[in-house]
Amino acid sequence: MTTVGNVALLPQTNRLRAMHTVIRDKDAFRRDFAVSSRRTIRLPLEAGLELLPFEFPASPQGLECVSRAAPAVRIVTPAVEDGLSEHAFTVPGTGDFGDRFSGTLPRAGAS
Structure with a gap:
């Protein structure tokens, strides 16, 4: 992940670029749009979890x-x-x- 100031940019993988292509395509099938959108929304959340301190299980x-x-x-x-x-x-x-x-x-x- 690239960080500049308080902005963290996910690695621009071919898979991420492909999902962005589907999301930007106004003629994409709804199912493809939905799958790509859900995954693209999850990626920053998953990456953000790596930055949080957590304890599992907690005492x-x-x-x-x-x-x-x-x-x-x-x-x-x-x-x-x-x-x-x-x-x-x-x-x-x-x-x-x-x-x-x-x-x-x-x-x-x-x-």
Whole structure:
């Protein structure tokens, strides 16, 4: 993504250019127009999510820490767990969520 000042421009891929072509074509089939429009609307939203700090799942301690450090930041989370274990895992939680999601945990049986 290219950023100039407070404007972020999505990468101008062939796919994005093709969708813009369909949207600009007044003779495009309605279904093609709708599909291209919906996808073009979603792209900035998806890119914007990459810029937001978020915690998944959230702990009360993590939410408090972020809220103190950046009070203007809005946090979106699907759930707030009960707390943290002595190993800083959410309780009841999902254990090593970040490592599991990122694939950075060693696989069982791997040496």
